[in-house]
Amino acid sequence: MHRLLPSVFLVLLLLLGAAVPGRATHIVGGELDLQYQSGSRYRINLNLYFDAVYGNPGALDNELTISIFEKGTDRRMQNLSLPLVANTNVNYSNIACTLPVLSTRRIQYSNLIELPASTYTNPTGYYAAVERCCRNNSIRNIRTPGNAGQTYYLEFPAVVRNGRPFINSTPRIFPPLSDYACRGDLFYYDFGGQDIDGDSLVYELSTPLNGHSTSGMPKPNQAEPQPYLPIQWQPGLSVLNQIPGDPALTVDRATGRLQVRPNQLGLFVFGIKCSEYRNGEKISEVRRDFQLQVIDCPRNTPPAMSLFVTGNSKPYEPGKDVLKLEPGSSRCVTLRFTDPDPVSSLSLSLRPVNFSTPLPSFSVLQGTVRTPGAPDTLVSQLCFGSCFDTKGKVYLLDVIVADNGCSLPKRDTVRLAFIGVPDPNAPPLVATTAGPGLPLRARIGDLITFQVTGQDPDTDPVTLEMRGRGFAPASVGAALVQNSTGPQVSGTFTWRVPCPTTDKFLYEFEFAAAANPCSERQASPPLLVPIQIDYTNAPPSLALALADSVTVITRQLGEPFRMTMEGLDTDIDLLTLTATAGGLDLAAAGMRFTAQNGAGKASGVLEWTPNCAVAAQDKVEVTFRLQETTCRPVPKTRTLRFAVVKPAAQPFLPANIFTPNNDQNHDFFELPNLPPDFCDSRLANIKIFSRWGNLVYQTTNRTFKWDGGGLPAGVYFLLIEFTDKSYKGTVTIAP
Template sequence: MQQNYSLRLFKLFVLCLLGIALPRYVQATHIVGGEFELRYLGATSPYSHRINMNMYFDDINGNAQANDPTVTIFIFRKRDNAFMASVTMPRVSQELISYTNQSCAVGDLRTRLIQYSVDVTFPSDFNDTGGYYMVWERCCRNNVISNITDPGGAGSVFYLEFPAPYVGRAAFANTSPIFGKAIGDYICVNRPFTFSFAATDPDGDSLTYKIVTPYNGFSDRNQPNPSQAVPPRADAGPYPNVTWVTGISERNSIPGSLPLQVNARTGLLTVVAGTPGLYVFSVEVDEYRRVPGQAPVRIGRVRRDFQLKVLDCPVNNPPKIAMKLDGQKDFYKEGTVITIQEKDQNCFDLFVTDPDLNQRVTIVNASGTLPGLSLSATDMVIRSKSDTLKSRFCFGKCVGNGGVVTLAIRAVDESCPQGLSDTLYVQVRIVPEPVNRPDIITNLTNNKASITVGSSLSFNAIGTDTDGDIISIQAIGRGFTLSQANMSFSTTSGTGKLSPKFVWNPQCAQATRPEYIVDFIVTKQRCNRTYSDTVTVNLAAVGKPSQQPVITTSLSQSIVTMVVSPTDTTSIRFNVLANDPERDSLTMKMQGQGFDPRALGAKFTDKNGVPMLTSGFSWRPTCDMLNGKNEAIYTINFVADDRSCQPDHTDTTAIQVRLVNPAQAATEVVIPNVITPNGDGKNDVWQIPTLPVDNCSEQFRFVQIINRWGKEVFRSTTRDFQWDGDNLPVGTYYYLIQYTTQRFKGPLTIIR
C-alpha cells in the first residue's frame, strides 16, 4: 500500500536523521537511468501532489541489493538552494521493459523499471516565485559505459524543477511533463535507429527537448547513497556533471555518421552509431506556459537520464520497394509527376524485394489519411532471392484537389532491433472531373398552395444529380421549425434521384400567420467542397367559413338563488344544450370563474360531437361554500366551440349561483323552568319548541341537565328533545343548551 506523508513532518524527520549514525549503503552499480514525475491531484484530493520516481535498472548485471525498498529525495528552493524538505518514497512496483520486437532480445540486455511513489501535501509557505527543485542521487553507473570517464565511480542524479505550488495562498495547478515508458532496444552499428522520448503535459503546456550532459552529483564509491541534503553551490551550477571521454560531448554523446540527436519539438531521438559500446546521455525537457498577451514563460524542467547499447549486429539489408503503372514496363522514377484523370481507377502496382530471405515485409501507407485507400496485400514473406512480392495500392478521388501530392509507401522488414525500411515517394496530380450541381424541384403546382384548416397537403421534393454522387435533401422553414407548424419531412440521402414526401396538416394556429416559406435544399460533397440547389415553396392555411354556435340552459333565468342549510339535501339541476347552424362538430365544456366547480362537487359531463349536444348539470352546495359569510356567489360558464378558426367560433352562457345562509328567527326563546311530571297531561315534560332553527353559522349541539352536585342526569343532541324528569326527586336542577356559539342556561325545578 502506498504511504502518505506531510511535508511539514519531513523537515523534522530530516533534522533528527542528521544526528543519527546510519549503516553503510550498498553501492548501486548498473543504474540505467530514470526520471521524476510531479502530478497535481486537484482540489478534491486529500493530498495536493503525487511524487513518482522511475528508475531503470540493469537486470542482468545490477546488484540486486541495490534495489532499494525506499528512496529519500530532497527538495530545495531554487532562488538560494535553501533546503526545504526530504521525502521518503516506498517502492510500489517493478517490471521488465519490453523490446520493440521481443524476438530481437539479447541475453545480456534486460532492463527493469522500478517505481517509487508517495502522496504529499505541500505547505502554503511553498510560494517562492523562483520555484523549487527535487533531486535524488545514487552511485554508481555501469562500469563499462564507453563515453564517460570512471563510469563505475560516477553517480546518477534525477532532477526536476517545479513552480511554486502556491501563488500567495492560492493553489497553483501544474503537473510536470510525463515521459512515456522507455523500451529496451539496442542500436546496431551503422544502422538508422529511432527512440521516442516524447513526454505529455496534462496541463497543455508546451514542451521543448534537448540533449544535455548528465549530472554526476555528489555521490561516489565511498558515499553511494547520500543520507542528507547536499545542495549545490550557487556559483557552480546545479550539480556536477559527468566527465566525457576525449572527443565526446553532448553534441555527439553517441558518435557516428549521425550522432545522437533529439527533435526539439517531438522528443524523437535519432542516431546512426559508428562504434559498439554502452553510451549514457540525458534529455532535458522544458515546460512553458503561455499567459495571454505575454511571451511563454518557462515554469518547469525535468531530466531523463538513460543509456543505450550499440552492438555490431549481423549484416542485414533493407527491403526495396518500386512502383509500376498499369500498361507500363518501366518502374516509376522518383521525382516524376504522374497525372491521373479522376474518372480513372487510381491504382498502381507495388513490387518488393529483400536480399535477406525468410523475412516478413510489411507495406504501410506513410502518406497520412487517404480517401478510399486499399492495399491488396500488406504482409508478405521473402522466400528466395528471386522473389518479387506484389501488392496493389489504390486510393479514391479528391487526393490533392487538383494539385500535386506526394504519396509515401513504406516497406518494413523484420530486422532487429527495429525493422529496416525503404520508402517510395510518388508524386501524383489528380485531374478533377467537371462537377455538375445537383438540381431540386417540387411537384407542387407553381410551388405555392393555400389549404383549409382540417385538410391535408402533400407533395414531393425531387432531387437529382447527373454525376451520380450521394445527395441529401432537407427542408428548412424560414423563422419556424416544421414541427411547430404541423409539417413533416424527413431528410433523405442517396444517389441519383430522390423524391421524399412533404406533408402538412394545418391547425387553427397556422391560420393566424399570412404565409409559411419553406426552402428545400439538395446538397452533395465532392472533395471537401459543397454543391447545392434550392427550391422555395409558399404555403398558407385558412379557416373555413362558419357561423357562431349557440349554447343555452333549461333555466328560465341566469341567476339561481339557493338557501343553504346543513340539513338540506336539495340540489340545483338543469340541462345545458349546444347547437351549431351548420351542424359543425362541437365541444361543450364547463368552466368556473375563479374556481373549479367539480372540486366543489358540481357534476357535468363535457361533450364532443355533432349537435345538438345535451348534458345535465347538478350541484348540492354545502355550508362550507359560504366561507363563513352569509352569502356567496359562484359564476359558472358553459362554452360551445365549433373550432372553425373564425373569430366567433365560441358561445358562452353564464349561470350565477347565489348561496344564502338563512337568518335565525328573532322570536323570543321561551324556556320553562318548572315541570310537574305527575301524569295529568299538563307540564309533564320539559321541551322548548321556540329554540332557534339551525343554519350554516349556528347549529344545535346538545342539551345537558345536572343536579345541584354537578352530576349529569340528562343529555341529548336532538333539537326536539323532551325530558320527563326520569323519576328524579323533586328539587332544583340546572340546564345548558349549547349551539355553535350561543348557549342558554338556567335552573329547572321538578314539582310533583
C-alpha cells in the same frame, strides 16, 4: 538478415566480460513526471529502466521513496512512498543486429500526492527527487560506473499564482531508447516528450546526476536535498561530448531528436533535460538518463524501388512524370522493390508531402528477399480510392522502402506526383406518396401519414431528411422515421395535426435524400409537401333571462332571487358554463350555481338568498363564462352586480315625557320608531338612569313599555345602544 562479423563477436565478448556485475548494478535510466488529477490531487510517476540481462533481481524494489523540497530554501515538504505498479519489457526494433546482450525492462512506480493550495505557494517552485544506486558496470564514458547512482529529478511550480489556481502537468511519455548505434554510421532517435497543457518544451544535453546513494547505501530511506553530485566523465568527455563521434551526441532543442555518428564501441550513458515554458517563463524541468549501445555493424546496402504506371512499360520518372488518376482509368501503381543484401526484410511506407489524408493503400506491405524460396524482387500495388480529388493541384507523395539493416534502416524513396479526379457522382432522388393533390388538407386532430423514399443512382448509402419552412417539425409533433438503410431507403411521415399556437394554418414540409460520396454531402433538390389546416369556428352565444340592459340585481335582505341562462354553439362544440363571484365565493354570497353542460348547449340556474356578506360589500360582481372546447376558443362572458337593499333610515325623535297616572293617556314610555335592525346595526340595550347615575330600568326589547316603576316625578337620563351606534337623551316622568 545480416550476419555479424567475427570482429563484432570479439567486441561483444569484451563488452559481456566487462558487464558481469559484482554488485547490484542494474540502472539503465529513467525519469519522473507529475500529472494533475483534480482539486489539489496529482499523480507522480517514476519510470526506472532496468537491465534485464545483468541486473541483479534482488535490486528490483517493490517501492521507492520520493522526497519533495522547496526551491530556494531546500526545506523538506514531504516524503511519499511510490509502490511498484508495472513491470514491462522494452521492445527493441526488429533490426538485423539485434543481440541478446541488451534487454531492458520498464519498471513503473506511481502514487497520488496532495499539493494543497494553502501550502505549495512558494513562487520559486519545488523539486522532487528519488535516489538509487547503481548503474551498469560496463558503461565506458563515466568513471567507476558500478559505484555511480542515479538521482531522478523534476521541478514543478507553485499550485497558486497571483491568488489563483495554477494548474500544470509536467511533460511525459518520452519513448524509451530501443535501438543500437553503429560505429561510423549516423544514428538518430526521436526522444521528444508530450505535454497535455500545450506548453513549449525545450531540450538540452545535461550531465546525469549521481546524488548521495552509493554501492554501500544503494537505497536511502529518503532523498537528500540538492545539490546532487553529477557523475564524473571519463577524460576528454563532457556534457557536450557525452558520446564521442563525428558529430558527437546532440539533441534538437525544439523536437528532442537525438543524433550521433559514434566512433567508439561500448555502452554509453547520456542525460537529457527537458524544460517547460508557459508564456515565455520556465515553469518546470524533467531530467532523463538513458544508455546507448554502440556496436560494429555489417555493411548494409540500401534497397531499391521502381514504380510502373498501368499501360507503360517504362518506370515512372520522378520530377518528370505526373500520374493522372481519372474516371475510367486505373487508379493503381505497380511497385517493384528489392535489396542486394541477403535475407533482407523490406517494408513499405508513405509520407505525404503537400497534403494529409486520405492515403492510398498497399496490396503487399512487407516481405523478405534473397532467402531460400523467396524471390529477388517483391511486387506490390499502390491503389488510390475513386474519391481522391486533388482539386486540380499536383500532390506529392513519397513512397518509401526500408530494410531492417543495422542499426537504422536504409531507405529508397520515390516521390510520386499525381493529379486525382474523382469518379462522377449523381445526387440522390427523393419521392413521397403524399401527392398528387397538394396541399394536403386536414382538420385539427387528424393523423396524417405517408411514405418518403430515397435512392442513389451510384448506390451510395442514403439518409432521409425533413425540414419545416419557418418551423421545426419536432416542435409541432411531426416525425419522419427511416425504415431501411442502403442506396434505396423508405421512411414514414406521421403527424397528428395539433391546434396551431399562432394564426399559422399552412405548414410546408421539405423532404430530401442525402448521401456522402467521398465524404462530401450530396442532397436531392428538396421536395415540398404543404399541409393546409382547415379550421373555422363560430363563437357561442350566451343568453340570460334578463334584458340586456340589466346589469344590477337588487333585493331585500333574505328575499330569494332565481335566474336562468342558456349557451348555444352552432359548431356543436362541448360547452362549459361557470359562474364566479369577485371577492367572495358563491356560497359565502348566499348563491348557488347549477350548470348542465353538453355539446352545442349548456344551461345554468343561479339562486340567491341576499345576506349580510353581500350587503357589507355594497355590491358583488358575478361573472358568467361560457367556454367552448375547440382549437382556438372564443369564450362569452356576462357580468352582473348584486346588491342588498338597505332599509330607509327614518328621523329618530324619541318621546321624552309620559304621565304614568292610569288616565289611559301617555301612561307608558315606549319607542315605536326605533331605527330598524339591519345586519351589523342591531339594538343592543336600552337603559334609564336617575339623576345620580343609578340604573333604574334596562331592556333589550324594542317593543318595551315602561310604566315608570313607581319612581318619583322628575327628569331621568336615557341611553339607547345599537351594535354600531348609540343615542342619548332624557325622559321626564310627569305627575
